[in-house]
Amino acid sequence: MTFELTILGSNSATPAYGRNQTSQVLNINEKLYLIDCGEGTQHQLLKYNIKSSRIKYIFISHLHGDHYLGLIGLISSMHLIGRKEELTLFGPPELKEIIDLHLRYSDTKLRYPLIFNAVQPFEEQVILENEDVSVRSFPLDHRIPCTGFRFDERPRLAKINIQAVKAHAVPTECLSLLKQGIDCVSDDGKVYKSSEFTYPPPSTRSYAFCSDTLDSGKYHDSIKGVSLLYHEATFLNDLLLRAAETYHTTALQAGIIAEKVLAKKLLIGHFSARYRNLEPMVDECRSVFQNSFLALEGTTYSID
Secondary structure (H helix, E strand, O other): OOEEEEEEEOEOOOOEOOEOEOEEEEEEOOEEEEEEEOOOHHHHHHHOOOOHHHEEEEEOOOOOHHHOOOHHHHHHHHHHOOOOOOEEEEEOOOHHHHHHHHHHHOOOOOOOOEEEEEOOOOOOEEEEEOOOEEEEEEEOOOOOOOEEEEEEEOOOOOEEOHHHHHHOOOOHHHHHHHHOOOOEEOOOOOEEOHHHHEEOOOOOOEEEEEOOOOOOOOOHHHHOOOOEEEEEOOEOHHHHHHHHHOOOOEHHHHHHHHHHOOOOEEEEEOEOOOOOOOHHHHHHHHOOOOOEEEOOOOOEEEOO
């Protein structure tokens, strides 16, 4: 099953050096989940040949403009190109008022259902469950209410050992149960054990998105053991005081967090416009967490 992340925007408050504001697309089993929608998101979707019609869900972390000001334009464009399929949006409760205001004063009646789900910013909660994934929101520690999102893949089915099945003439009607880890009893009373006729299912994968936040530790339990962690790293650690004043994290802190929560891999983003060269940022991360990488726009990262 596909489980991969494409970065659309990696900068912080303002675009700079060809870098855009925060936005990314998570592909889970060919369903697209858009996470944050800074200005320029539509252009990035076009640039990287990602069809907006494939986006099923949108998640907005908070109401600072670099994380959501591209949303109204995207919603409107979906309307103009004739979208009919419903779009589900998760975000701060106040976001609905903002959207309604724009639609009212532009006299726009969307051609498709827009389903809005308010995310409570002060408690962890399951906000979406489908056949592929379970999504949780969790509070971050920013200047205004802000949430992170964790996507946990549903357990996958075991794979049938074809050779063993053929050698023991396992009835076809047993295969579905065996894949689910359930032993099967045939009509003549013979027991076929799942463990003997299947290979163990692949390990489940997970992705956590940590938008703007102080390293307060409040959210660390929510991202424990994640396969891929995206964490903001707005500044280098020589600007630690500036990071604290603005409720942001440094690259060194992001690396320490990834090490502490036992993440398998770390992506850093939300870079300050003061940095043209980003290599010192990933070097700082790798000084404590070697498996660290820059979130580079247009790059797709497989989640293993």
